[in-house]
Amino acid sequence: MTIEKEYSTKLAVDEVTIDRRDIEMLDAIDQHGSMHKAADRLGRSYARLQNRVVEIEDAVGPITERKRGGSGGGGTVLTETANELRRQFDRHEAELDGVARVTESVFPGTVRERTGELATVETAIGSILALVPDDAHAVQVTVRSDAVVLTDPDETPQADDTSLRNQFTGPVTAIESGDAITRVTIQLGTDSPLQALITNASATRLGLETDQPITASFKATAARAIHLESDRRV
């Protein structure tokens, strides 16, 4: 059973929520210069597509300049508002895509001291400072592998000097290199690997080798806990 993380990107603007389909609609209008052609290419009905444009404009203001008559019968071009929507959507989707692609390291633990949304969580590898939901006690802390910074243990500044509040040292157990990115696995507890994504350049600069100790740091704001009690949502 392989579980894949999925998501769907949305932007909520006042009353409407804009999804991928809307953005594809805008793209098609932009590319073909008319809603009619856009509907054709997308295999959608013109009527619904036109309705949707009006619906969105009611909420966010003009996203198109629509002309009828004239040479070629008229046409539709996007406004800057529409382009900003497209860019914002793309940025959001890129971030969500990052979440779905990146591996995460999981550490079960219990909440100790809490201040606001932050708390220290006692785990098998030691204390982790993380974002913890309210009234959570038994938790799992997840750390995104693209948020883990690796340094040479001999030259690592004290955690006090940076805003990297979590710092752990352990032996490298696996190194997988891709075109540009290397995935490094570090053994911290008896069975608690921490993964880090770094550039190949960083990997060679650090002179990574398996079994060699390395220091992994990550920010408290990049570590998130979920709580394990089952009846939290009901």
Next chain:
Amino acid sequence: MTIEKEYSTKLAVDEVTIDRRDIEMLDAIDQHGSMHKAADRLGRSYARLQNRVVEIEDAVGPITERKRGGSGGGGTVLTETANELRRQFDRHEAELDGVARVTESVFPGTVRERTGELATVETAIGSILALVPDDAHAVQVTVRSDAVVLTDPDETPQADDTSLRNQFTGPVTAIESGDAITRVTIQLGTDSPLQALITNASATRLGLETDQPITASFKATAARAIHLESDRRV
């Protein structure tokens, strides 16, 4: 017009995709011990709910032990598979939630050298090493504010010593403190602010003050570019 980032969490397991509604169903079954009561509490029809359980089990294997007859007429309890699904969903949702909450800093630029999925992007604040999609030229680079590490400029190690490949120094222009987290805004170009989320403890340790210079670093794997050409999806 305020735009809010939204998302919906899903797990794709072989043939089915499990969404929030399914997880809430599992929670309710777990809490009430029977599918009937769960359906009642959720305001759903028993028939559909039961169908959905079977549907999911066809794909992922047993997620419930369902008994009929016996004292109390029977009942349903979740399997460990179901609990693992719930935990995985929660972890995924926590990460997506992080994306939607966290502010991002945006830098327009053009792609220079590329190696695999990584490329250097020339921006108003200088070169940024980031994850860049294929065949992109004009791009926007986004940096999550929870991935930005702040250090004292005088004591900052050379970027070469760490896997923090992007490093910029500029004056602090805004400091907003919450219960546990402080949001710091740093001026880099003429109109390119970079935001960072750090713990209040880190903020006081760094002795942050407005107009005072600070060094902000972030990993290449935490910077993502989108491309600006409009007809990419069609």
Next chain:
DNA sequence: TGACGTTGTATCCCCATGGATATATCGCTG
């Protein structure tokens, strides 16, 4: 042995989404 509260199905129907179709309307161009 019957009562009871489950699980297990099958059928009907409501309703929202969205395509299909038809009909105006508009305004430049030949």
Next chain:
DNA sequence: CAGCGATATATCCATGGGGATACAACGTCA
């Protein structure tokens, strides 16, 4: 001034998801 290709809008209908309902089957317990 008619033609054309676009926008604008209303109506009908196919489809699917899911609630409502009904009825069996099951197994412990009084």
